[in-house]
Amino acid sequence: MATQAQHAPDMEEFKILLRKFNLKATNQRLAVHEAMLRLGHASADMVTEAIRTDGTVKITVATVYNILSQLAALGIYNHRMSSNNKMYFDVNTFQHLHLYDTVNNTYRDVIADDLMEEINDWLCKKKFKGYKIDGFDLQIICHPSRMRSKIS
Ligand SMILES: [Zn+2]
Structure with a gap:
């Protein structure tokens, strides 16, 4: 790619x-x-x-x-x-993955070129009968590790 x-x-x-x-x-x-x-x-x-x-x-x-x-x-x-x-x-x-916060519904970019390359290589060798691969979409699902302190 x-x-x-x-x-x-x-x-x-x-x-x-x-x-x-x-x-x-x-x-x-x-x-x-x-x-x-x-x-x-x-x-x-x-x-x-x-x-x-x-x-x-x-x-x-x-x-x-x-x-x-x-x-x-x-x-x-x-x-x-x-x-x-x-x-x-x-x-x-550009190709990147996301950290998706399910509590606040926010996305953050995660740049992991090595992982993307590995997935691309894996996909190049894969065949799904009846389909052509356009790409992939990877998101890490997360929630805040602590409660936000209230700002008054
Ligand atoms: Zn993004």
Whole structure:
């Protein structure tokens, strides 16, 4: 499998990607990407909240969701369903695994190139009758080891 850049596209790289897909670098698209770079993994609600907190761009959750979905369809973002049934978008599209906190429904990237390589090698030798392998998706399921102290 081809190795991709191990980082999310910065704002300049994002503008180049938009141009490549004939999409205008609108303030709304740029605001979404800026929020995604900060959040890493986020639902449309979380991105909208982050943009509204900034207060520079006016945007609805529906518009944010449309932008995120469009970017995911183009492969600029990845997306995944969390166990609380929310669509989370991921700014990192290179192959990596996730640490999924089932209490707070948050994702954290885990970079384990050696493990990924081993799985890729294993998959290269495997055949599943009637199917072609597109990739794999690995997530470590966890919960916080201690209760968060209450901040008042
Ligand atoms: Zn990720």
